[in-house]
Amino acid sequence: MxxxxxxxxxxxxxxxxxxxxxxxxxxxEAAGDVPAALELAEVVGxxxxxxxxxxxxxxxxxxxxxxxxxxxxxxxLEPHLDALAILEQAGLTVEPGTWGVFAAEGPGEPLRAEPSDTTYVLSGRKHWCSLSSVLDRALISARVGDERQLFAVDLTAPGVSAVSGTWVARGLAAVDSGPVDFTDVPASAVGAPxxxxxxxxxxxxxxxxxxxxxxxxxxxxxxxxxxxxxxxxxxxxxxxxxxxxxxxxxxxxxxxxxxxxxxxxxxxxxxxxxxxxxxxxxxxxxxxxxxxxxxxxxxxxxxxxxxxxxxxxxxxxxxxxxxxxxxxxxxxxxxxxxxxxxxx
Structure with missing residues (x-):
């Protein structure tokens, strides 16, 4: 047709x-079905x-x-593909699974990254985190001092907590994009500040x-x-x-x-x-x-x-x-x- x-x-x-x-x-076939859409994203990525x-x-x-x-x-699909492109530009290996990109700024104190041994830890709240509760990983921007830097984060790690009950949108209703709280969550730098x-x-x-x-x-x-x-x-x-x-x-x-x-x-x-x-x-x-x-x-x-x-x-x-x-x-x-x- x-x-x-x-x-x-x-x-x-x-x-x-x-x-x-x-x-x-x-x-x-996947219309309106987020799990099916994630499966499709992983296949075509x-x-x-x-x-x-x-x-x-x-x-x-x-x-x-x-x-x-x-x-x-x-x-x-779009943020999954964007994440793959960012990782490729950074010359990094793409870990398997579904990816998101959480890089929008929101109100209040920004999410912060602090050095910890050979890596970083994220603490604070990040706004506009689409599908955070069902994705495997995400590229997340956070403040390192006064600068913004990007980090790769395992969203299944302890200390990652999606804030429930905040997504009341009638459009894209199935794509919950509410905030996420991070408490000492390990993160790997993707590029310099x-x-x-x-x-x-x-x-x-x-x-x-x-x-x-x-x-x-x-x-x-x-x-x-x-x-x-x-x-x-x-x-x-x-x-x-x-x-x-x-x-x-x-x-x-x-x-x-x-x-x-x-x-x-x-x-x-x-x-x-x-x-x-x-x-x-x-x-x-x-x-x-x-x-x-x-x-x-x-x-x-x-x-x-x-x-x-x-x-x-x-x-x-x-x-x-x-x-x-x-x-x-x-x-x-x-x-x-x-x-x-x-x-x-």
């Missing part, structure tokens, strides 16, 4: 398209490329394709998240198309569908261009950060417009009676809040004033 096809960024070979179609089938290896478009096509099928599966944010892959990972938003928007756009094909012509619905087509096209274009630039080696340093801000802006605004127009064009019916559509809308609305919105616009505006990237 057309709504179950892969989402392609750039020209993909026949073999790549077959692999993506198989991934979509497996993502649909070693099969999919990493950003910058010459096949970035295939990686982001995979993320978008899974997201168009189910955002719970995509939200489980500051390396996590300074490496080129930080910007590339941010664009990868935008590929997931894009796929979620495609899933909603496909529902709009199905509605227009199954009922008599409706000029208002067609107007919204046409506007959505243009938005999806724009989002696809910036993601494709970014994938080529990553593989060409030109998106490092300030250029990578600038590209991430631009791409995330274009894709997030497109996705928000798709959500708005789907609500206007489809009306309340699908939201009230279709589990898959209602869940996809709620999931995408929450997922998009990973975009920092006006704060990222300020950062990009500052770069326009002080940087050298505004060719226009």
């Amino acid at each position: 057309r709504e179950h096809r892969p989402v392609l960024l750039g020209g993909r070979t026949d073999a790549e398209q077959r692999a993506l179609a198989d991934l979509v089938d497996r993502a649909r 070693g099969q999919l490329p990493t950003p910058g290896d010459g096949r970035t478009g295939q990686l982001w096509s995979a993320l978008a394709s899974v997201a168009a099928a189910d955002l719970t599966v995509a939200r489980t 500051g390396w996590y944010l300074e490496r080129p892959g930080f910007a590339w990972g941010g664009i990868g998240v935008a590929a997931v938003w894009f796929g979620g928007a495609v899933g909603i756009a496909r529902r709009m198309l199905a509605a227009s094909e199954s009922r008599p012509p409706d000029q208002v619905a067609l107007m919204h569908l046409g506007a959505v087509d243009a938005q999806v096209h724009a989002a696809r274009c910036v993601l494709e261009q970014a994938s080529y630039a990553v593989d060409a080696g030109v998106l490092s340093g300030s250029a990578g950060w600038r590209a991430a801000l631009r791409v995330r802006e274009v894709v997030a605004l497109a996705a928000e417009d798709v959500l708005r127009r789907a609500a206007h064009g489809l009306g309340p019916g699908p939201l009230a009676t279709e589990e898959e559509h209602a869940r996809r809308v709620s999931d995408l609305e929450l997922y998009l809040r990973q975009w920092h919105a006006e704060r990222d616009q300020v950062a990009l505006g500052q770069d326009v004033v002080t940087g050298d990237g505004a060719r226009w």
Whole structure:
């Protein structure tokens, strides 16, 4: 069926398209099921490329394709793949199991790392720890003095305690992203202080998240198309569908261009950060417009009676809040004033 096809960024070979179609089938089978999604992540983690290896478009096509099928599966897969890419960039061996990345900052005293013999121990609370109670390991940022550093942590170790009862979200309801408390938990350094944010892959990972938003928007756009094909012509619905087509096209274009630039080696340093801000802006605004127009064009019916559509809308609305919105616009505006990237 057309709504179950892969989402392609750039020209993909026949073999790549077959692999993506198989991934979509497996993502649909795991829809809404976190344990099944984790099993899928562990299987495909070693099969999919990493950003910058010459096949970035295939990686982001995979993320978008899974997201168009189910955002719970995509939200489980994306950080696992990001963790594998970070460990590869750091030149470290990947321990088997499922991985997460807990690097967002939250309120209050930050999580701290203290040297202990040949390693570190983590103590304190870390916010925004997605699936912490079901993952095997995670890459976690913590403060070492005044600097941020990344650490690999076994989440099954004593002293790791997920804070229950804090995740009340209606979107991504199965992907509990509440805080975790750490008490003298052993941790291994991944890179030097500051390396996590300074490496080129930080910007590339941010664009990868935008590929997931894009796929979620495609899933909603496909529902709009199905509605227009199954009922008599409706000029208002067609107007919204046409506007959505243009938005999806724009989002696809910036993601494709970014994938080529990553593989060409030109998106490092300030250029990578600038590209991430631009791409995330274009894709997030497109996705928000798709959500708005789907609500206007489809009306309340699908939201009230279709589990898959209602869940996809709620999931995408929450997922998009990973975009920092006006704060990222300020950062990009500052770069326009002080940087050298505004060719226009």
